[in-house]
Amino acid sequence: MPTIQIKGMRCGHCAASVTTALNAIDGISNVTIALDKGEASFNQSKDVPMDAIKKAIAAIGFEVVG
DSSP: OOEEEEETOOSHHHHHHHHHHHHTSTTEEEEEEETTTTEEEEEESSOOOHHHHHHHHHHTTOEEEO
């Protein structure tokens, strides 16, 4: 289960927005957010390029760190 650091998530609404954005990417499912750590974990049914993930997160106003 890949885990990414996301800069700027602070509340439940932030977590819901990130969850929705990641679930909309073909190949990603079961997104879990850890607000206290600023992390999102998810399952991948196929290889998803990190650029696609970063773009989806940036489109909603957050940034993937690293």
